[in-house]
Amino acid sequence: MTLGKIIVLGSLNMDLSIRVPRLPRPGETIAGTDVVRGAGGKGANQALAARRLGAQVALVGMVGADQFGAELRDGLAAGGVDVSGVGVTADGPTGVALIVVGPDGDNMITISPGANAKVVARDLRARLEGAHALLLQLEVPIAACRAAADAARSAGVSVVLNAAPLPERPGADLTELIRRSDVLVVNETEAAGLVPGRADPTDAAVALRDLGVPEVVVTIGEHGAIAVGANDVTHVPAFPVDAVDAVGAGDAFCAEFALARTAGGADLRTATRRACAAGALAAARPGAQTSLPRRDEVDRLLSTPASRLPEVSEHAT
Template sequence: MDGRLVVVGSLNMDLSVTVPRLPRPGETVSGADVVRGPGGKGGNQAVAAARLGARVRMVGLLGDDAHGGELRAALVAEGIDDRAVGTLPDTPSGLALIVVRHDGENTITLSPGANDRLDESALRTLTAGTVAHRADTVLLQLEVPLPTVLAAARAARAAGALTVLNAAPLPAPDPLLYELLREVDVLIVNETEAAGLLGRPGGGSWTARAEQLRRLGPGTVVVTLGAAGAVAAGAGSPLTEPGFPVHAVDAVGAGDAFCAQLALALGQKRPLADAVRGACAAGAVAATRPGAQRALPTRAEVDALLARDPR
């Protein structure tokens, strides 16, 4: 294993159902049997990073319900250090209700539960004041309170770790969010999140919009474009990486696989172009299988896809 990575984020139990089409407001659509499994953007990215070869430490909160015990067991089964995952009494664990269309598009309704209690005090207690914990990289998302994410980013940067933010799900406009962007080294967003951060639908190329996002603070910005791949803007010239042609069945875990692979590669100081290409491959493999964590690829699977499409 290589690369030391800390993930600060959410842990949820996912309940998902596949439907022929996404329901309109007020409409009932019949679907397949419910699939239950561990998720949450934090948990997903931690599991993805572990399967891709990183030494991972998870920081988060669970409830004292049955879901909490299952979620912790899932982390441990992947070889993830769970010593900074706390359990809160009389509190439910996070829960996500996911509806997936046959082509992989989805909608998600989230009940944060214990994730909403991960405040700055809890963060300090869980990490003994050292978020980075000798990490090369700290990976963050926005399914826990924004002030906590900002505190984690500052602590990671102070410790000299590469700080990576997946700005999802994007909250309502908040000055703290733009303060956070000035504290991260790498920003990962999808098209909708990019438009939200820029405050407009956006015009011009995606590489131009990635450059605009860099002006908000991050040294590197990567915009994911689904099946079309990704664009990135960093210290050198902007780059475009096309997607990998695969038969997608469920995109729920694809973004988390992308983020984990990108964070791991950049933490190892790989060139940005190589890191983005590998991240696109990781996302593509995850999209070929249903579910969140059970769809996340191993390093061997990503390497195999890269070898089949050397470009």
């Protein structure tokens, strides 16, 4: 049984990861483990995460006509994701992410976008029929995201934007995309980059809401997340886990939030709490797509006895 329909427009990358005893400083060389190859890309990660969490999922994206591209498409299809919207181009390779992971799960990532730079919002209107949410990220062109968001709004489908990775110089095109979204999800670094001078994540979240997006969620790592609605601010603490690799945690968070908030009809606080649980489970396992949790795992973590669950604080803006 599926619990809703999610359309994802986004990236597909082959991740090349290496674990190190600590993250290197600029100009420094550090010996690490053997390179591990794994499927990734924020679009593909969020699509597979939503599928594992119970949604019917279709991904729109682009790969190169190479071995990496074939592996990524085949892996997603095997996981139950509809990849008929993932095109293949001979004009450029499949995207690649180079990932360095420290002992506490923190990471440094460099992306070569490849075919992701050629993504367009093709045939999206038909795919949006019956969908509950369109999930977007910024590893594909903002113009494609804006076209997709416009199509979703015309179809009455909620737009959830994960504004990551943030451009070095966010411009008016990104501001317009944010205003076309129903929910904006960013981490605290991205939030501060979008509203310079607002270092406090709560202040940044409120300022982002005031740009015109109805709801904003700012993730704050081991401290959980800040959720801002029309009239209130809620702090949802994180579920404590032994973090191994944070690479897929944000994508699991976004997928569970989008599914719970739209198809599941959960309120903002409940959706954020479910998302925190999904992110925590992903952070406790290595890899991007290999770490993504199933719905029963999220439900099990949320059913932990009340004495062990984090408290939720809420106040008006």
